[in-house]
Amino acid sequence: xxxxxxxxxxxxxxxxxxxxxxxxxxxxxxxxxxxxxxxxxxxxxxxxxxxxxxxxxxxxxxxxxxxxxxxxxxxxxxxxxxxxxxxxxxxxxxxxxxxxxxxxxxxxxxxxxxxxxxxxxxxxxxxxxxxxxxxxxxxxxxxxxxxxxxxxxxxxxxxxxxxxxxxxxxxxxxxxxxxxxxxxxxxxxxxxxxxxxxxxxxxxxxxxxxxxxxxxxxxxxxxxxxxxxxxxxxxxxxxxxxxxxxxxxxxxxxxxxxxxxxxxxxxxxxxxxxxxxxxxxxxxxxxxxxxxxxxxxxxxxxxxxxxxxxxxxxxxxxxxxxxxxxxxxxxxxxxx
Amino acid sequence: xxxxxxxxxxxxxxxxxxxxxxxxxxxxxxxxxxxxxxxxxxxxxxxxxxxxxxxxxxxxxxxxxxxxxxxxxxxxxxxxxxxxxxxxxxxxxxxxxxxxxxxxxxxxxxxxxxxxxxxxxxxxxxxxxxxxxxxxxxxxxxxxxxxxxxxxxxxxxxxxxxxxxxxxxxxxxxxxxxxxxxxxxxxxxxxxxxxxxxxxxxxxxxxxxxxxxxxxxxxxxxxxxxxxxxxxxxxxxxxxxxxxxxxxxxxxxxxxxxxxxxxxxxxxxxxxxxxxxxxxxxxxxxxxxxxxxxxxxxxxxxxxxxxxxxxx
Ligand SMILES: Cc1ncc(C[n+]2csc(CCOP(=O)(O)OP(=O)(O)O)c2C)c(N)n1
Ligand SMILES: [Mg+2]
Numbered sequence: 001x002x003x004x005x006x007x008x009x010x011x012x013x014x015x016x017x018x019x020x021x022x023x024x025x026x027x028x029x030x031x032x033x034x035x036x037x038x039x040x041x042x043x044x045x046x047x048x049x050x051x052x053x054x055x056x057x058x059x060x061x062x063x064x065x066x067x068x069x070x071x072x073x074x075x076x077x078x079x080x081x082x083x084x085x086x087x088x089x090x091x092x093x094x095x096x097x098x099x100x101x102x103x104x105x106x107x108x109x110x111x112x113x114x115x116x117x118x119x120x121x122x123x124x125x126x127x128x129x130x131x132x133x134x135x136x137x138x139x140x141x142x143x144x145x146x147x148x149x150x151x152x153x154x155x156x157x158x159x160x161x162x163x164x165x166x167x168x169x170x171x172x173x174x175x176x177x178x179x180x181x182x183x184x185x186x187x188x189x190x191x192x193x194x195x196x197x198x199x200x201x202x203x204x205x206x207x208x209x210x211x212x213x214x215x216x217x218x219x220x221x222x223x224x225x226x227x228x229x230x231x232x233x234x235x236x237x238x239x240x241x242x243x244x245x246x247x248x249x250x251x252x253x254x255x256x257x258x259x260x261x262x263x264x265x266x267x268x269x270x271x272x273x274x275x276x277x278x279x280x281x282x283x284x285x286x287x288x289x290x291x292x293x294x295x296x297x298x299x300x301x302x303x304x305x306x307x308x309x310x311x312x313x314x315x316x317x318x319x320x321x322x323x324x325x326x327x328x329x330x331x332x333x334x335x336x
Numbered sequence: 337x338x339x340x341x342x343x344x345x346x347x348x349x350x351x352x353x354x355x356x357x358x359x360x361x362x363x364x365x366x367x368x369x370x371x372x373x374x375x376x377x378x379x380x381x382x383x384x385x386x387x388x389x390x391x392x393x394x395x396x397x398x399x400x401x402x403x404x405x406x407x408x409x410x411x412x413x414x415x416x417x418x419x420x421x422x423x424x425x426x427x428x429x430x431x432x433x434x435x436x437x438x439x440x441x442x443x444x445x446x447x448x449x450x451x452x453x454x455x456x457x458x459x460x461x462x463x464x465x466x467x468x469x470x471x472x473x474x475x476x477x478x479x480x481x482x483x484x485x486x487x488x489x490x491x492x493x494x495x496x497x498x499x500x501x502x503x504x505x506x507x508x509x510x511x512x513x514x515x516x517x518x519x520x521x522x523x524x525x526x527x528x529x530x531x532x533x534x535x536x537x538x539x540x541x542x543x544x545x546x547x548x549x550x551x552x553x554x555x556x557x558x559x560x561x562x563x564x565x566x567x568x569x570x571x572x573x574x575x576x577x578x579x580x581x582x583x584x585x586x587x588x589x590x591x592x593x594x595x596x597x598x599x600x601x602x603x604x605x606x607x608x609x610x611x612x613x614x615x616x617x618x619x620x621x622x623x624x625x626x627x628x629x630x631x632x633x634x635x636x637x638x639x640x641x642x643x644x645x646x647x648x
Contacts, residue, residue, distance in 0.1 A: 300424030
């Protein structure tokens with residue numbers, strides 16, 4: 001299979017959907033000639049023109065609001081939010097307007113909108129350009145949340161998102177834009193709510209999202225060398241969540257660590273861990289552990305920043321202790 | 337003022353070099369070309385006056401009195417940096433000189449600046465606050481909310497819009513409808529447009545406005561016409577798709593604020609060329625020493641990572 005970068009995969013998904021459906025348009029800052037600072041959208045304005053690849057002023061709440069209204073009236077906007085951190089600027093339009101319109105109108109209005117943004121630290125971008133804020137969005141009923149972990153997922157999930165009749169927020173991992181993966185030439189879609197078992201194992205389940213999938217896979221390699229068999233599962237979307245697949249895996253392995261780059265407290269890891277606790281408790285041999293970003297604003301200094309995010313070594317160390325039957329409860333579980 | 341402008345230019349040349357030689361983590365936005373704006377304004381302020389700065393903030397920081405050593409340490413994420421390495425280029429703050437901080441959210445400091453002016457009024461201090469922001473930031477709704485309140489309450493604040501013609505890779509004309517000063521005038525705020533390459537013009541206008549702010553006549557608005565020599569950030573190297581090399585050359589060759597002011601100083605007999613050259617050399621040596629120091633300085637200890645999340 002040919003290999004393309006995550007940027008190219010997103011670009012292809014958008015181009016294919018824009019050819020298929022003339023109501024799809026892109027709106028955001030420097031999306032046209034500049035093709036975004038990450039160059040993800042390069043070439044699209046040449047094909048689709050400035051009426052469908054729309055550059056805006058630096059007015060996030062404004063263009064998000066315009067997208068919501070456009071979506072309610074027959075368009076399918078793909079909003080480009082340059083950094084996930086800017087979600088805080090558009091929260092009202094996203095959470096009070098887009099998320100609730102369908103419900104509040106008794107099902108009469110809908111908001112088929114995609115918000116493309118990103119997550120991820122360790123780019124030395126400091127506290128306002130490094131956050132992973134998907135849990136905030138996942139908390140609001142009415143919004144769907146997709147977390148692609150490679151170019152393959154990025155393309156398939158984007159196409160599904162554009163065809164979905166609800167507001168969908170897609171978080172891409174900034175560090176992955178130039179990373180390649182096998183992506184078929186033929187068209188494919190990845191349905192929401194279907195987890196992907198990346199690696200089979202019998203001793204422990206590592207449930208990992210987005211940027212943390214590679215971390216979990218590397219941890220599984222380390223563990224394999226020591227004779228510990230780890231299963232790695234990527235939920236791919238956290239709303240909807242493929243709870244059945246996660247429970248099935250945990251029933252088999254009887255142990256789990258949930259790894260996600262959002263802050264650990266009140267986050268995605270907590271949600272998944274408590275669902276496993278509620279629904280697979282009697283199959284567990286150890287408490288389900290959470291590993292998220294440390295509960296601190298992301299520091300600029302490389303010496304500090306690298307401590308804030310889970311690492312393969314940290315995951316492996318915790319997995320080892322769980323498998324050995326050592327209790328880790330009560331400690332701050334983090335990058336180790 | 338000449339000294340401060342040269343210090344900013346020299347600081348930026350060194351910062352750019354640190355980026356190009358991969359010694360600096362992350363990206364940074366160069367202030368070169370806009371020196372007369374920060375210096376003309378900050379020279380009209382007292383240490384106790386406040387400023388808020390932007391992602392392109394090194395110039396404001398130097399102009400408000402910061403030291404090279406602590407600044408380079410911050411850019412390199414070292415413990416002795418102004419923010420103990422936690423902030424970096426886009427978050428430099430220098431409390432000791434009234435710099436409330438750079439901001440990585442465009443327009444993000446407009447509320448903060450207006451709040452600082454609110455404190456001054458509330459507590460009866462005579463501080464004035466200058467809010468620096470770019471032309472691109474005028475697209476943020478927050479600006480209109482706070483200008484409205486500042487005007488209603490006569491707050492001692494000057495909104496200083498650095499119009500360098502671009503917001504990222506887009507020309508200002510494509511993102512701003514109508515006039516920039518007209519935005520402030522709609523709230524009844526007195527607004528001025530000034531040549532941001534002319535440090536004397538910037539300084540004398542600011543002195544007048546600061547004085548009037550202290551008398552309770554604020555707020556005011558300034559639009560400063562200027563230009564950034566480098567890319568939007570240090571990594572923005574191939575930029576001909578959005579602006580021409582000729583345009584860049586014209587600003588550098590014909591409108592440079594430092595050259596322009598040097599000409600004034602020598603023709604008026606205030607300084608000789610030799611004196612200015614000597615000053616440049618001295619500043620260069622200062623910067624080199626500060627960079628060397630910062631390169632060798634210690635990173636913060638791992639124990640600092642969860643320190644300062646909450647105030648005591
Ligand atoms: C809220 C927000 N939106 C977008 C960005 C990305 N961004 C950083 S600088 C910039 C352009 C700012 O232009 P301007 O205000 O004119 O300042 P200049 O860079 O020209 O000094 C943009 C869009 C951001 N940092 N914050
Ligand atoms: Mg600008």
